[in-house]
Amino acid sequence: MFPTPIAKTSRTWQLTYQTLLPVAMVLWLLPLLAVMWFSIKPGADFTTGNYWGRPSSFEGFANYFLVFTGSDMPRYLWNSVMITVPTVAGAVALSCMTGFALGVYRFKGNLLIFFMFVAGNFVPFQILMVPVRDLTLDMGLYDTRIGLVLFHIAFQTGFCTLFMRNFIRALPRELIEAARVEGVSEWRIFWYVVLPLMRPAIAALAVLIFTFIWNDYFWAVVLTQSPESQPVTAGITSFNAQYRAMYHLMSAGSIVAAIPPVAMFFAMQKHFIAGLTLGAVK
Amino acid sequence: MTMTAMPETEIAAPPRRFRQQAIAPWLFLLPGLLFFSVYVIVPIFQSFQISFYDWNGLDRPDGTSTAVYVGLENYRDLWDDPDFWTSLRNNAIWLVLYLLAIPGGLFIALFLNQTVTGIRLYKSLFFFPFVISQVVVGLVFTWFYDPTFGMINELLGLVGLGPVNILGDTRYATYGIIAAGLWPQTAYCMILYLTGLNAVDPEQIEAARLDGAKGPKMLWYVVLPQLRPATFIAFVVTVIGALRSFDLISIMTDGGPGFYSTSVLAFYMWDVALSEFGFRMGYGSAIAVILFLIMLIYIAGFLWKMYRDEKGV
Known part of the structure; x- marks a missing residue:
């Protein structure tokens, strides 16, 4: 040591x-x-x-x-929940499938698609901002929670795919081969053989994505603008404008906004760190 | 999914199985790929395209865009735009100073890599700044720096210095924001190194100890080489974090004081494209393209390393 x-x-x-x-x-x-x-x-x-x-x-x-009683804070918190939870579910569901496809099958273009997900996950948000804002406007989803959720699911799929694919890669291949010999269909292999083994990865990803999305600020200000849809990170600015120079209230508001991901972290610490440090050890 | 509904017949099994194995990956990929293409891949190319236009983001009543093709003019304007150069310079400062999170994180990790009672709680509490949103970190540090009641001036006052208005002074503001950013980033690097230290081979350490290695020498020649995967990830996430810096600037100074003195490309792009003085989507996209190209150097390096690792396995 x-x-x-x-x-x-x-x-x-x-x-x-x-x-x-x-x-x-x-x-x-x-x-x-x-x-x-x-x-x-x-x-x-x-x-x-x-x-x-x-x-x-x-x-x-x-x-x-x-x-909690004198401002829109409860509404912002609720919006954050309604943005974060569906995003977590969506991104995890999509990446279980993409990770399975890229981790289990050998086919032409496998590595290329995988690298595309990885690269996309690193791009600066600004290169997506104008087209994504435009697309969201065109779909009539500007300033709605669902508009934000759809984008977050798509973007997080990049990171989640990287994570899931590497996790599935490390599973024993014999399990899948054995199931194939038994004549189990591919979908059933995914559902009954691989998915149960992915539980730790799903838990780790879920807490990570929860924190990332809860704390997102950039997309919140780009895609939403009213208290009906703004999450707490964006709402806190309006909250602070309402209580300008009332530092005791602004401080309390900040702490309230910070608590959910902190609580999530302390409750699921083991999974959180396992997810975050993936690849830090060979 | 329809695949499960396929009848299983014994004789036709082998060819169907092969076909199924060829089609299955694409069906599994389809939803994810669709989402990712629509929201990430295609917009990258669209941004490149928009950067050649002069566009306020509006459509005519008949639905056609009001964009006017201007070729490379946005890029030429950038060249003569002092605020762009300020932002680019600040990006460079961010990039360099943010890397301090790596040695900082290593230092704290070494400090905490012990087995005394309550150490788990200490580790969690040291890590905790990373879990808080950057918006709250920004607010917390804004108040921390406040010239009238901020704790930093309270402390400076004790030793007879100050007060300084860190965020109100163009000389210090960027550094003040970076310091705030280093707080969670150092915590992130710390947790990477703590995990790495956990996996360091104890036998090698003991062997080196018998050979008389200790302290910095042991760290440099025995421990750090084993921490290379952790260092690599810390480097990647820190560079990406530095180039993505937006939240803290927006919350702490909103690009000021003065004209964009604390701005970086990510912030300047946003401010130009969606400012109160009119939307300049084309100009903003040109800035985004520059930022993207800078990031691409790192992305390419990362992919290259991954490619080598994949082939090595």
């Missing part, structure tokens, strides 16, 4: 390390802790200049309550 395990080092270094850990963590999360601190203060503290001192009263509940 590298570096040397702490248990094998001197007593002084052990103690230093144990104290260094929490200090480093607080420093690392300082900007975030500051916002949390703001979000429990009363608004009056900001007008009197008491930014960092003890809150003159604890207003945490009141502030967060107001975020």
